Amino acid sequence: MTKNTVILGTQWGDEGKGKLVDALAKDFDIVARSTGGSNAGHTIVADGREYVFHLLPSGMLYPDTIGVVGNGTVVNLPSLLAEIDELESSGLSVESRVKISDRAHILFDYHKEIDAKLEELKGGDKVGTTKQGIGPCYTDKAMRIGIQVGELKDVDELRAKVERNCNFHNNTLGLNLDADAELQKILDVRERVLPLIIDTRIWLNEEIANGKRVLFEGAQAHHLDIDHGTYPYVTSSAVTVGGVCTGLGVAPKHIGNVIGIMKAYTTRVGGGPFATELDNELGETIRANGHEYGATTKRPRRTGWLDAVMVRESVIINGIDEINMTKLDVLTGLPQIRVLTSDGYKDFEGWTEDISKIREFEELPINAQRYVLAVEEMIGAKISSIGVGADREALIMR
Ligand code: GDP
């Protein structure tokens, strides 16, 4: 029987979570996002088309899948509707399948302005955020001045709070936020959003009790987690396994399986330490072969060798049961492949054969098999699937 499953990034994001969510979603009734916002960019390539999901759960490409935007997320409502519109323009019926938590926090456009301002103030120490307003929205939440999606119901109250918050930020940061304009952008979408709002916590628990299966779609990744990541070069929410429970109001006993997503090498967008970074021609080759440019910001991603020590940490802390290794095909043609282990670097011989059409592990070139098996040993978790291309079908199940 399919168990409720969590999918989490084990590195610094963009491991290919969206692709596995899409591949598995056909066996689930519900796909739910527990944390983050439009900082995420999850790409799916299906039937010759590319789809990028930011706030909506990937997995909504299947016609009956329900998508939940949980209480732990931060939601820019106009962006969410634009995302729905874009999917609907490709012929999918989406809006009736979206449920937004009444406790999710509204991310206003002014949060993006604050994000930019804070980065500017940090100068050389800037985080390199996606400028989607994520940190400032979670800051308002933690300061207990945040505004929840459920508060759309009372417009007078909403107006008062938007005015209060804009005044507050203008006074503390010397900004010029326009409360009327901010409120208007929300009122413009209010009628359309209201029918999508429910207490997703109660609904989800009822569905689980009725035997419905849930796929929990992680965003960002372990080493961007506010507690477990490379602080302060992290995002502002709990994106590790515990965040699934708090971000959706689901108890640990309802999580049956945790799958970690690990690129066959490492990438990072934004600032912060990167032990195995290849700031050279080889790094550029990997960037070009892997099309390593941000799905949200289009920034070139920093590239480097696999760091098995950091993935091992994610495996331990999230109780990861199995790993999906992605983008093995990108390493094709490199004469030598390197991995950072707790004993220093280890080198592996590469392969030159095109592996993108292979669907059986035993048919991979022997050096590719050796690489996978050695990494499995180093990270301490079974590599149960291997990505050999961006397409939905380009997956080896072991
Ligand atoms: P996510 O944020 O973890 O969902 O990952 P992104 O979508 O930001 O980045 C992963 C990129 O790699 C996307 O462009 C995917 O289409 C692509 N991708 C995923 N798996 C594979 C794979 O196995 N091989 C190749 N070549 N590309 C892949």
Ligand code: IMO
């Ligand atoms: P997905 O879900 C890669 C990074 C940013 C920055 C830091 C903080 O597609 O894997 P934020 O805007 O969250 O305040 O930025 O976190 N970051 C990501 N990097 N993939 C993501 O999401 C990311 N979401 C945030 O680049 O370094």
Ligand code: MG
């Ligand atoms: Mg991404």
